[in-house]
Amino acid sequence: MKIISFTYYNIALINAPKIHTNLLWDLTILFAVIGVIYFTTIFFFRNKxxxxxxxxxxxxxxxxxxxxxxxxxxxxEGTKEERRTYVNLKIEVRELIKDQFxxxxxxxxxxxxxxxxxxxxxxxxxxxYKDLGLHQDAFNKLKSWRWEVVSKGILELTKMHVDEAYSFITKHINDRRSVVRKQAEIAIVTLRKEGINYFLDNTRNKVSQWQQLKLLDVIRNTEDYKPPRFKAWLTSKNKDVVLFSLRLIKHYNQSDARTSIVELVKHKNKQIKEEAIDCIKKFNITEAIDVLKTVFRKNDVHIKLLILDAIGSLGSENDIEFLKKIHKKESNFNIKSKALGVINTIMPDTILPTEGIEEFANKLDELEKNTVTEDYWKQKEINVDNSLINENDIKVDESEDEIFNKEDVDTLEEVKDLMIEDTFETDEIVEDFIPEQVDHTKIDVTEEEALNQILNDTDIEVLELEDEVYVPVFSDDDIEATAFLPVVTAYDTISEEIDEVSNDVIEENESLEQEDNIENIIPEEDFLQIDFILKDQEEDIESNPINETIDIKSYENINHYSSFFEKDDYNKTLLLDTIEDAKDEKDIPLLKEILEQESNKLIRGRAWEILKDISNEEIEYYRVDTPNEENVDLQNAAMNSIFYQLFQVSDHECKLMLLDEILEIGDAKEVVFLKSLLDDSNKEIRIKASTIIKEIQKRNNNLEEEEVSVEEDIDSILNKELKPLKAVNLDTEEDLNYAKEVVFVPKEDVKEEDVTFNIKDSKDLLPLEFCFVLDSLDIELPKPFSVFDIDFELNERKAEKKENEQENTEETPQPEESKKEQSFIDQIISLSSRIRGKSNG
Amino acid sequence: MNNLQLLLAEDDNLLASLLNYRLKKEGYNVSIAANGKEVKEYLSTNIPDIIVSDIMMPYLSGLELIDFVRKDLKYNTPIIIISSAGNEENVLSAFELGANDFIAKPVNPSELIVRVARELNKV
Incomplete structure (x- = not known):
């Protein structure tokens, strides 16, 4: 049963306490009463x-x-009525004041x-106020035990100037309650003139800054006030009294306390020291300087600065040494600076500014020393050699009287600055832009003679520059007609002038050496000492500050073509593209050099192509040594492979991966490219390329014909020792054989205009049965797509095309040419209908 | 002086009463205005011979009063300004606006009488 009862009775975990209703009512009434009383009280007092x-x-x-x-x-003086009124009012007031309110x-x-x-x-x-006896109430307040009442009583007596209250208030001068004490201090000083004396004599408590100001304000506003000699309180034991006294001394200019003030500099209290130093400065107490010096080191920075300031005001030349010592020994920056400032205050311009000052004077002396006069320039003899144009081998013959100071000018930048200032007058400039040396036959000629010889022997125009310097000038056409700009343009005309003058001297050497055959001595480019660069590269050079100086020694280094062979195949190809676009005859030497030295046959072929375009004459000259056109075509065919470009920019791993891809998707076109890889420096690539060639050839059902030759190739490649890249020269016959091996299309079929290897040409390689089928069905194999031949056509346009075609077929018979233009897929799709049409006649 | 009208604009009742007594004793017919509103109300119906006004007043300051009298009412009535010491900026502004004289607090009633008489004599 108990279990059942548990089932039916819920057990509440939390029960609200039961409050009796009467209790609630009682509480309600209680709070209501309290509220009423509260508001009633408020209203009562408010109204009251x-x-x-x-x-x-x-x-x-x-x-x-x-x-x-x-x-x-x-x-x-008033009338009788006024007097009567006055008496009546007095009686009335007397009655009123009987009431305390x-x-x-x-x-x-x-x-x-x-x-x-x-x-x-x-x-x-x-x-x-006194007549009405109201001050009695204030006196009564002084007796109160409450500090605010006492304070109010003192304030009232003070404001109403109840002099009799003085003695009563003095009792509160050292009251323990600060408010009462402060009020009493002000009252004492206000009520009587001698109140300040009493205060200073008797106060034992601290006197705040604010209190001092208020007391001072009271004193200042007191009429006919004669201040006491406040030096009397400099000996007070109350440091605030001493401090207040010092301030009062300063305020009232009481300079009769000099000795005491000087002594107070030694006080322990910082504020007293400050006030004492301030007084010393104000009263010009010069005898305090020694004391100030003595106490200087024991003080903090602020006091030290004040002492220095005082010494600056009072000091003499005798104090300079002290100040210099402070400047040397003190570690604080402010004190050091202040010491220097004080020295200059005492003796102006003793210390001059040194920080951040550039030494222009020395520089000027050096410039004056090294300046070359025009006479020197004219009389100077130049000893040069005409053998090689190499700055290392060139020296300037120093005259006995004039010594070049090469160390003075370290950089060309400085030279430029000097030249801007005064043209070409400094010997540093001469040193820099005159090519040095020669150890062969030294021929001493004056510069004018050399220039005359150059003018007589060459076609170079000479520009007179500053009456003394002659520079070769190239006509604008020579430069602008090309896509290249001379490196000597550097960054400003000054650099150009320097380089041109250098060239000028070089030309002098040449003229002296061989008057009749200047051009044969130095190649055209070298003779001019101008390196041609691409316009795009020119911007890079200009942005590079290193190129600011034109260094003849670095001529070879800045020759971009000389670094052609250091580039990879991809960049070489790009450079050849650029040369092809420019079609400048000045590139012919480079192209010749490529033909001679380049190891990559493809690049050699490309260079030969460009060379052929640029100059017909040169073609004849180089035709003998260049690969035949067939070979070039094959090389171009290899370069047209989509894998060629990728291969040029890939690393070894990527190349291997690309070869795998070629194995999967490559066709006959890639075989040409793969053949070119058989000369690759990496053995792994050579092996892999040969394997892939084999696979592709198998795939093209041409295995029996090519397999033998490829195997021979593989054997020869595996056993072949690779030649150094630079040692590989173009061998025409070898290349021809190589081309025969590589091309599986008969070379007779390769036409010049059909450089790209296409499937149409490979039709010969297809099974004859398939070819017959294609012919019988009038199906033409599509031309292979090159990478850039991919054409996209919108679906809508294509649909329109189809509709138009349908309309055309309904209206007119389709011409034969349009059939050919149909795509291969369309032809396949329409194959069944065609067979049915043919079978039906 | 029996018929001279003087407007005393002062919000401190005690001082106003004191000065009123003193001025009346001198024979002026004094009207007291405790704030700017009362000043405008008075001026809308009366034209005093002289105005003595405190600078600091509720609703309408002494400067605004001068501006009102000079620009709106276009009266040439002499105006003497009462200002506490150390308020020189307001005094200068008052003179710029057209105040005739100035007297500092704490006021010496005898001095005020002299200044009022002087201004009235100018007129």
Whole structure:
């Protein structure tokens, strides 16, 4: 049963306490009563205060005229009626002030009015206050135990200038309650002139800065005040009294306490020291300097700065040494700077600024020393050799009288600056732009003679520059007609001039050596000492500050073509493209060099093609040594392989991966490219290429014919030792054989205009049965797509095309040419209908 | 002086009462305005011979009062400004706006009487 009862009775975990309804009512009533009492009290006091205020205002309004009457009563000078009124008012006021409330209001009125009136009215007001006996209330307040009441009593007596209260208030000068004490201090100083003396003599407590200011304000506003000699309190044991005394001494310019003030510099208190130093400065106490020096080191930075400032004001030349020592020994930056400043204050311009000052004077001296006059320039003899144009081998013959100071000018930049200032007058410039040396036959000629010889022997135009310097000038056509710009353009005309002058001297050497055959000595490019670069590359050079200086020695290094062979095949190809676009005859030497030295047959072939385009004459000259056209065509065919470009930019791993891809998707076109890889420097690539060639050839059903030759190739490749790249020369016959091996299309079928290897040409390689089928069905194999021949056609346009075609077939018979133009897939699709049509006749 | 009208604009009742008493004693017919509203109301119906005004007043300051009298009402009535010491900027502004004289607080009633008489004599 118990179990059942548990089933039917819920057990509440948390039960709200049951509160008796009566208790709630009781509480409600209690809080309601409290609320009522609270609000009733508020309203009661509010009304009481409001009524009181109104009553005060009313009483003030009644008393104001009475007070005015008392204040402006003129005594016996007034009329009888006025006197009678005055007497009546006095009786009335006496009655009123019997009430404490009225006394309080009357006191308030008088305290308020004393703020707004001045002169005789104010004095009458003070007198009225005392006459009415209101000060007695203030005295009573002084007896209160509450500090605020006492303070109010003192304030009231002070404001109403109740002099009798002085003795009562002095008792509170050292009151333990600070508010009372401070109020008493002000009252004492205010009520009597000697109050400040009493205060300074007797105060034992701290006097705050604010309190000092208030006391000073009281003293300052006191009429006919004669301040005491405040030096008397410099000996006080209360440091605040000493400090206040120093300030009062400073304020009232009491300079009779010099010795005491100097002594206070040694005080432990920082504020007293500051005030003492300030007084020393203000009163010009020069005898304090020695003391200031003595105490200097024991003080903190702030006091040290003040002492230095004081020494600056009072010091003499005798103090300079002290200040210099401070500058040397002190570690603080401010003190060091201040010491220097004080030295200059005492003796102006003793210390001159040194930080961040450039030494222009020395530079100027050097420039003056090294300046070359025009006479020197004309008389100087130049010893040059005409053998090689190499700066290392060139020296300038120094005259005995004039010594070149090469160390003075380290960089060409400095030379340029000097040249801007004064053309070509410094010997540093001469040193720099005159090519040096020669160890062969030295021929001494004057510069003018050399120039004359050059003019007579060459066609080079000479420009007179600054009457002394002659530079070769190239006509604009020579430069602008090409896609290249001379490297000597450098960055400004000065650099150009330097280089041109260098060239000029080189030309002098040549003219001296061989008058009749200058051009044969130096190649055209070298003779001009100008390197041609691509316009695009010119910008890079300009942006590179290293190229600012034109260094003849680095001529070979900055020759971009000389670095052609250091580039990889891809970049070589790009450069050849650029040369082909430019079609400049000046590239012919480079192309010749490529033909001679390039190891890659494809690049050689490309160079030969470009060379053939640029100059017909050169073709004849090089035709003998160049590969035949067939071979070039084959090479171009290899380069047309999509894998060629990728292969050029790939690393070894990628090349192997590309070869795998060629194995999967490559066709006969790739075989040409693969054959070119049989000369690759990497053995793994050679083997893999040969294997792939084999596979592709198998795939093309041409295995029996080519297998033998390929195997021979493989054997020969595996056993072949690779030649160094630069040692590989173009061998025409070998290349021809190579081409025969590589091309599985009969070379007779290769036409010049049909460079790309296409499937149409490979039709011969297809099974004869398949070819017959194609012919019988009028199906033409599509031309292979090169990479850039891919054409996209919109579906909508294609649909329109189909519709048009359908319309055309309905209206007119389809011409034969249009059939050929049909795509291979379309032909396959329409194959069944064609067979049916043919069978039906 | 029996018929001279003087407008005293001062919000401090005690001082106003004191000065009123003193000025009346001198024979002026004094009207007291405790704020700017009362000043405008008075000026809308009366034209005083001289105005003595405190600078700091509710609703309408002494500067605004000068501006109102000079520009809106276009009166040439002499105006003497009462200002606390150390308020020189307001005093300068008052003179720029057209105030005739200035007296500092705490006011010496005798001095005020002299200044009022002087201004009235100018007129």
């Amino acid at each position: 205060i409001g009524a009181n205020s109104k009553k005060v205002v009313q009483i003030k309004k009644e008393l104001s005229p009475m007070i005015s009457e008392f204040l402006f009563y003129e005594g016996e 009225h006394r309080k209001i009357l006191s308030e009125i008088l305290l308020d009015l004393q703020k707004d009136v001045s002169g005789t009215t104010k004095k009458r007001l003070f007198k009225l």
